[in-house]
Amino acid sequence: MLDVTVIEDPAAAAASLDPMRAQLLAELAAGPASATMLAGKVGLPRQKVNYHLKALERHGLVELAGERRKGNVTERLMRATAASYVISPLALASVQPDPDRFRDQLSARWLLALGARLVRDVGSLITGAAKARKRLATYALDGEVRFASAADRAAFIEELTAGVSALIRKYDAPHAEGGRSHRIVVAVHPTVKPQADEPQVDHPQVTEPEAPELPQ
Structure with missing residues (x-):
């Protein structure tokens, strides 16, 4: 079973979003089970679970994990193909976010569009690598910092921008024969608390994730 997989097909996305089917996926992520075993857990007749x-x-x-005889009946044991699923913006291809429509480094919505593109691109890379039976070389950085003030946050962003820009200028070789293009995404946003018991306006924090590697 994969830890996480991407859903790109609209029909598959719709199937996963059905509340009962989502519950079945969660049950099967915990381990293989038959329709009979699941029926008691989700409160549906076996035929409807099937x-x-x-x-x-x-x-x-989901996929077949095995079969077992129970009396005169052969039960199919099913399992989820992944422990968790991510729906790619490709499932809504005609209305997926396009960060190239506008660029605003201080816009949360532009950050969201970048995040959506990240999910789409990395999802497509994972799908392609799996089909080609090849490893996918990627890198991600995830951290958190608590700024003492808005001024410190602004200074951090200024230094981060300067540092990353300098690295890009140093290593960018647009005309190198056999070179490979990579996309770099650096995101700064307030940390989301597990329970939103108070707003995080005065003391925002940061996560700095994701530098995915693009296709070969």
Whole structure:
């Protein structure tokens, strides 16, 4: 079972978003189970559970883990294909965010569009690498810092911009024969608390993730 996989097909995305099918996926992520075993957990008749399982199997979200005899019946044991799923913006291709429409480094919505493109691109890379049976070389940096003041945050961003820009100028070789292009994404945003018990306006923090490697 994969730790996480990407859903790019609109029909598969719709299947995963159905509340009952999402619950079945969560149960099957914990371990293989038959329709009979699942029926008692989700409160549905076995036939209806089978109906949902077939839909999930058709979209590659669950797979056959084995079979077992129970009396005169052969039960199919199903398992989730991943522990968790991410829906790619490709599932809504005609309305997916496009960060190239506008560029505003201080816009949260532009950051969201960049994040959506990151999910789309890395998802496509994972899918392609799996089909080609190749490893995918990627790198990500995730950290957190608490700024004492808004001025410190602004200074941090200024230094970060200067440092990354200097590295790009140093290593960028647009005309290198056999070179490979990479996309770099650096994001700064307030940390989201598990429980939003108070706003985080006065003391924003930072996560700095994701520098994915693009196709070969």
